[in-house]
Amino acid sequence: MMVQTRQNASLIVGESQRTLQVLRHINKVAQGRWPVLVLGETGTGKEMVARSIHQTNPEGPFVTIDCSSLVGPLMESELFGHARGAFTGAVGAKLGLIEMANGGTAFLDEIGELPLDMQAKLLRVLQEKEFRPVGSLHSRRSDFRVIAATNRDLAKEVERGTFRRDLYYRLNVVTLRIAPLRERKDDIATLVDHFLERYSRGHKLTQDVMDAFQAYDWPGNVRELENCVQQMVAINSGPLLHVGDLPSGIQNFLFTRKSQAMAVCAGAGTVGFTSSDPMRIPPAPEYLPILPLTEMERRAIVHALEYTKGDRGIAANLLGIGRTTLYRKIKEYQLAC
Ligand SMILES: Nc1ncnc2c1ncn2[C@@H]1O[C@H](COP(=O)(O)OP(=O)(O)OP(=O)(O)O)[C@@H](O)[C@H]1O
Ligand SMILES: [Mg+2]
Structure with missing residues (x-):
């Protein structure tokens, strides 16, 4: 059964x-201000x-602070604001x-991108709920809930000394890991x-695309x-979208996977691997046969054309060459397709 889980x-x-577990945690942590x-x-x-x-328990504004963009001389004023005349150009x-x-x-x-000096200033705000705008003599107060995010391993950054330990503990009260x-x-x-x-406007995907x-x-x-879905829908009138409509990066991945599986199967023949002996995994061949480059090229083209069932556009895409180059090489190698 298809379940669409929308919460609040x-x-x-x-x-x-x-x-589902992340959704449960969201509902729990939303009840407090940790x-x-x-x-x-x-x-x-x-x-x-x-x-x-x-949004589960909205209170006041939600303000995004993109720490990766806090660079250069203006970052402190972005974060803490500034007094009139604090620096040249600060007219108000x-x-x-x-x-x-x-x-x-x-x-x-992107909290992991925050420079060390700004980390110290942020820590002060979190501890004291006080900060001083650039060029101001007076402290101001701000009290807010903190949610920080990063794709870095912050614990490692702490060990390396690039992220302050005290700030790390202050932020890391509840951890949500998104798989x-x-x-x-x-x-x-x-x-x-x-x-x-x-x-989409009524597009559907074939089972092959879902696979x-x-x-x-x-x-x-x-x-x-x-x-990926956006791209497929935008450039294909559909209504049915096929494997050939997938972005070339994904096609290349699948193609490489399939080639590797075929190489393992080919290797299996040489060491007596049979389907009745499914637990026996053949050892990977130590060497691939060394072939003249032209032969490798010819084989790659044949393989790509077989894989794409003769679709030269996709084959050229997979091979990373232009369509005209592919036509020329098909002629050159006298490939009948
Ligand atoms: N569970 C989900 N349901 C629906 N859309 C999702 C879901 N997860 C992510 N998305 C969509 O994927 C995109 C990326 O999500 P988001 O910007 O929240 O990721 P992120 O982890 O913050 O990425 P980054 O580390 O690059 O900043 C957004 O367009 C978002 O709408
Ligand atoms: Mg993000």
């Missing part, structure tokens, strides 16, 4: 045990989780992000339905899946 204002979609540290690879949905925590006073978050939630995105998509493939079907509903989605490892996680 959140749009977190998924039905895997991992996602600092939350959201960890996960890029594109796993960390920002979505942060917004959901805030400016409110900083920290003050904007007062009474609400500050989402410290990479390859470890929660039960979410894929629901996510695909969700993105098709959002982006490919299950086989792929999604290094860019949910964001990559979303982009």
Whole structure:
């Protein structure tokens, strides 16, 4: 059964045990004001989780502070604001992000990117709830809930001395780990339905495409899946989308996987591997036969054309060459297809 799990204002979609557990944790932590540290690879949905925590029990504004963009001479004034005339060009006073978050939630995105000197200043705000705008003689107060996110291993950064231990403990009261998509493939079907509903005009995916989605490892996680569906829908009138419509990166991955599986099977023949002996895994061949480059090229082209059932456009894509080059080489090698 397809379950679409939407909680409160959140749009977190998924039905895997991992996602359902994250949703339960969101509901729990939203009831308090503890600092939350959201960890996960890029594109796993960390920002979505942060917004959901805030929206589940909204109080005041939700202010995103992108720590990776806090660089250069203006970063302190971005964060803490500045007094009028604090520096050349500061014609008026400016409110900083920290003050904007007062009474609400500050989402410290990419916290692992925050330079050490700013880490010290942030720690002070979290401890004392006080800060001083650039060029001001007076401290101001700001009290907010903190949700921080990073795709870095902050504990390691602490060991390395690039992240302050005291700030780490202050932020890491509740930890939410968002699993990479390859470890929660039960979410894929629901996510695909969700993105098709959002982006498509009645497109449907073949079972082969769904199988490919299950086989792929999604290094860019949910964001990559979303982009993939968006791209397929945008450039194909459909209504049915096939494996040939997948972005070339995914096709290449599947092609390499298939070639590796075929190489293992070919190797299996030489060591007496039979289907009646499924537990016996053939040893990988130590050497691949060395072939003249032209022969390797010819074989690669034949393989790509077989794999794509003669579709020269996709074959050229997989081979990383232009369509015209492929035509020329087909002629050159006298390949009948
Ligand atoms: N469970 C989910 N349900 C629906 N959409 C999701 C889900 N998880 C992620 N997304 C979508 O994937 C995209 C990436 O999510 P988000 O920006 O929250 O990831 P992130 O972990 O913050 O990424 P990064 O580390 O690159 O900043 C967004 O467009 C978001 O809408
Ligand atoms: Mg993010």
